[in-house]
Amino acid sequence: MNVNKKNPRFHRVRLLLAEVLLNxxxxxxxxxxxxxxxxxxxxxxxxxxxxTVYLSGADxxxxxxxxxxxxxxxxxxxxxxxxxxxxxxxxxxxxxPADLLRPTVYATLGALELPVVVFRKDATVLFQxxxxxxxxxxxxxxxxxxxxxxxxxxxxxIRETIATDEPNQIEHSERLPSERVYVxxxxxxxxxxxxxxxxxxxxxxFKDISELRRIDRMRSDFVAxxxxxxxxxxxxxxxxxxxxxxxxxxxVKAQERFLAIMLDQANRMSRLVDDxxxxxxLELKAHLAPNEMVDLVPVIGHVRDSLxxxxxxxxxxLRLHLPPSxxxxxxxxxxxxxxxxxxxxxxxxxxxxGKVVDVHVRNEPGHAVEVSVVDHGPGxxxxxxxxxxxxxxxxxxxxxxxxxxxxxxxxxxxxxxxRHRARLIVKSEIGKGTDxxxxx
Ligand SMILES: Nc1ncnc2c1ncn2[C@@H]1O[C@H](COP(=O)(O)OP(=O)(O)OP(=O)(O)O)[C@@H](O)[C@H]1O
Ligand SMILES: [Mg+2]
Numbered sequence: 001m002n003v004n005k006k007n008p009r010f011h012r013v014r015l016l017l018a019e020v021l022l023n024x025x026x027x028x029x030x031x032x033x034x035x036x037x038x039x040x041x042x043x044x045x046x047x048x049x050x051x052t053v054y055l056s057g058a059d060x061x062x063x064x065x066x067x068x069x070x071x072x073x074x075x076x077x078x079x080x081x082x083x084x085x086x087x088x089x090x091x092x093x094x095x096x097p098a099d100l101l102r103p104t105v106y107a108t109l110g111a112l113e114l115p116v117v118v119f120r121k122d123a124t125v126l127f128q129x130x131x132x133x134x135x136x137x138x139x140x141x142x143x144x145x146x147x148x149x150x151x152x153x154x155x156x157x158i159r160e161t162i163a164t165d166e167p168n169q170i171e172h173s174e175r176l177p178s179e180r181v182y183v184x185x186x187x188x189x190x191x192x193x194x195x196x197x198x199x200x201x202x203x204x205x206f207k208d209i210s211e212l213r214r215i216d217r218m219r220s221d222f223v224a225x226x227x228x229x230x231x232x233x234x235x236x237x238x239x240x241x242x243x244x245x246x247x248x249x250x251x252v253k254a255q256e257r258f259l260a261i262m263l264d265q266a267n268r269m270s271r272l273v274d275d276x277x278x279x280x281x282l283e284l285k286a287h288l289a290p291n292e293m294v295d296l297v298p299v300i301g302h303v304r305d306s307l308x309x310x311x312x313x314x315x316x317x318l319r320l321h322l323p324p325s326x327x328x329x330x331x332x333x334x335x336x337x338x339x340x341x342x343x344x345x346x347x348x349x350x351x352x353x354g355k356v357v358d359v360h361v362r363n364e365p366g367h368a369v370e371v372s373v374v375d376h377g378p379g380x381x382x383x384x385x386x387x388x389x390x391x392x393x394x395x396x397x398x399x400x401x402x403x404x405x406x407x408x409x410x411x412x413x414x415x416x417x418x419r420h421r422a423r424l425i426v427k428s429e430i431g432k433g434t435d436x437x438x439x440x
Contacts, residue, residue: 046070057302087324102401115206118189119145120199123158135206145204154184161186161202172206181213182206225392229272230405233265235382268404278338279391282415289421290332296361296371297322299333303340304359307348316348317356325362329440335416343373343436348394349403351375354433369440389414 054060055229089289106127107286115132119125123145128138140150146155157168167187191200240258241242248254290429311318340359354376362370379386384395392407394400400407410424417424417438428434 003244008142034233042074043071046074067084096178106135107163116436117145117203117204119158119204121162121202122199123162126201130207133180135208157184157186158202158204161188165200168171171209180208180210182208182210222391225407226276229392230269233269236265237262271404272406272408275412279408279415282335282412286415286419288418290330290335291329292330292332293331294331294336296336296369299336300340300359300361300371303337303344306341307344310345311348311357314348314352315322315355316352318344318348319356319358321358321360323361323363325363327361327369329369329420329422331420331440332416339369339438340345340373342413343438344408347373347377347434347436348355349405350399351377351433353377370437372435374433374435379430379432379434380428381430382428385428388426389424 013072046067050063050070053066054063091239109118109127112129113131114124115129115135117125117128117132119141124142125145125236126141136148139145145158149155151172153170154172155168156189160166161168165188167185169183169185172182174182184204184206186204189203191201213334240262244255244258248258300322301321304320307318311316313417342356344359351357358372358373358374360370360374362372380395384393389410391411393410394405394407397407414424420440422438422440425437426434426440427437
């Protein structure tokens with residue numbers, strides 16, 4: 001190895017020989033020429049030594065034998081060269097051939113899911129992968145990074161990395177075409193020792209953390225909403241208890257009234273906790289599809305019966321439109337009861353003005369089984385429809401609270417339907433009513 005470094009000519013000859021002996025893909029003429037030129041140099045050197053030895057007075061026969069032995073040794077020098085050439089670059093200290101390395105590195109970066117751009121010391125692009133093309137659009141080789149990223153914070157970090165040769169990262173958000181948040185990392189590329197580097201290179205990658213951020217926000221919204229929903233009835237309970245201990249200590253009539261309200265609030269809290277537990281249980285088994293056959297006709301009948309008192313109280317007629325035969329789907333009976341209870345209860349509570357709620361069960365050959373719960377109430381403004389299944393989302397919080405709603409019903413419905421591989425389709429027209437259809 002050291003010989004290579006100290007004697008570059010000798011090293012060139014060794015490499016040339018190695019290439020010739022190992023590379024079967026060389027054209028025969030080139031192979032022969034290279035072979036002759038590599039071995040030729042050694043043979044000429046041996047001949048010159050032999051002549052010098054002869055001229056300095058040695059016996060001609062001995063000199064000829066010595067030269068012959070050298071020539072044979074040179075011509076048979078195949079194995080050691082081959083072994084040398086086959087050694088991996090890292091062990092030998094020699095870099096892999098640059099023409100092989102570059103396409104391999106580009107192809108590897110190209111296959112990465114992470115958007116990546118490799119740039120030079122003057123911040124011009126050398127290469128960017130397909131993920132980068134897709135996320136930020138193509139950027140031609142040689143163009144300056146500022147042609148694509150104008151954000152001063154990104155440009156500052158690029159400058160800093162080039163100046164200090166230390167990796168850096170920042171958070172960066174893009175508004176268009178959609179709001180996304182990235183962790184941008186910029187680092188110098190440490191090329192293997194001995195590579196013909198030319199310019200120093202740097203790599204910039206974009207890790208998309210938008211989804212993580214969204215989940216974080218949802219989690220904190222959820223905790224805030226849940227505690228807010230519990231705090232309201234708790235505060236009211238506390239207020240009544242204090243009143244009963246103080247000013248209303250002896251007022252039995254007032255106490256009776258307060259106790260009724262307190263029971264109402266306690267029931268509300270208990271409903272909320274039940275709904276939250278139900279949601280978390282559903283989340284735990286979201287990936288397990290139910291495996292019982294359930295006939296939907298008796299399920300809908302059962303829900304209608306359980307909601308009859310509420311419907312009567314609200315002055316609603318619940319009309320069922322059922323096919324004559326069984327309508328079976330794969331499902332969990334109790335969960336399906338929960339789905340239709342919430343949909344029919346919502347139709348009664350929020351579509352009260354329409355006076356009638358129609359429930360259609362459809363099982364037509366060649367079509368998916370569908371159950372539609374249709375009210376003829378005020379309808380839901382279009383901007384609210386996509387958000388109805390979010391936890392605690394209510395079109396009107398005051399209206400829902402006054403109807404003892406917690407805003408978790410449709411979130412539970414969505415979770416159950418996801419587990420059942422079914423869909424919820426909502427169609428609503430202002431002034432005409434709303435149609436919630438479950439398609440299995
Ligand atoms: N048929 C409907 N007509 C009009 N608005 C509706 C209808 N169904 C649901 N909504 C609106 O969607 C919101 C969310 O419904 P969801 O069932 O999730 O909660 P909720 O009924 O308020 O409470 P919960 O079901 O937990 O008792 C309701 O607050 C209401 O504003
Ligand atoms: Mg509801």
